[in-house]
Amino acid sequence: MFDHxxxxxxxxxxxxxxxPVDPFLIASKEKIIVFHSxxxxxxxxxxxxxxxxxxxxxxLASNWDLTHQRFFLAHLLAHFFxxxxxxxxxxxxxxxxxxxDLGTTNRKECExxxxxxxxxxxxxxxxxxxxxxxSIAYISQQLDVPQNQVHARIKQLKSEHxxxxxxxxxxxxxxx
Ligand SMILES: [Zn+2]
Numbered sequence: 001m002f003d004h005x006x007x008x009x010x011x012x013x014x015x016x017x018x019x020p021v022d023p024f025l026i027a028s029k030e031k032i033i034v035f036h037s038x039x040x041x042x043x044x045x046x047x048x049x050x051x052x053x054x055x056x057x058x059x060l061a062s063n064w065d066l067t068h069q070r071f072f073l074a075h076l077l078a079h080f081f082x083x084x085x086x087x088x089x090x091x092x093x094x095x096x097x098x099x100x101d102l103g104t105t106n107r108k109e110c111e112x113x114x115x116x117x118x119x120x121x122x123x124x125x126x127x128x129x130x131x132x133x134x135s136i137a138y139i140s141q142q143l144d145v146p147q148n149q150v151h152a153r154i155k156q157l158k159s160e161h162x163x164x165x166x167x168x169x170x171x172x173x174x175x176x
Pocket of ligand 1: 075079093094095108109112
């Protein structure tokens with residue numbers, strides 16, 4: 001769904017061959033300051049502040065492992081690219097349910113998670129791994145993303161493919 005947008009983003013910054021994707025590098029290219037915080041994040045994983053004076057600042061929960069932090073940052077970047085461009089002042093936070101719990105129904109939060117998965121889990125790499133019968137654990141480790149997000153990305157691509165009735169289907173027997 002967001003693959004075209006993400007391809008343009010990689011081209012703009014010459015990141016096509018960076019592997020695995022580094023959301024910290026993308027944030028720095030966008031001149032976003034990323035702070036780590038461990039005090040106010042009992043139920044949040046991140047916060048975004050945008051103002052004329054300070055520019056854009058992300059606050060990222062540091063009480064999670066780096067794999068999760070990378071995904072959280074990709075989620076915050078998604079808000080930045082999709083939802084905040086026309087807003088001058090922003091002060092928002094993301095509840096921990098999003099980016100970890102795949103049952104969320106909030107539209108913008110779902111979009112941010114989906115964008116983050118497209119960003120962090122490239123379709124061509126995923127297809128190659130599934131064709132070669134690689135495990136979810138292997139894919140998760142190679143891409144440095146949480147395993148449940150790999151599951152969700154496979155599900156997402158399958159439903160896109162069945163909607164488009166494409167003949168290029170992901171193998172069915174490698175999910176589980
Ligand atoms: Zn969010």
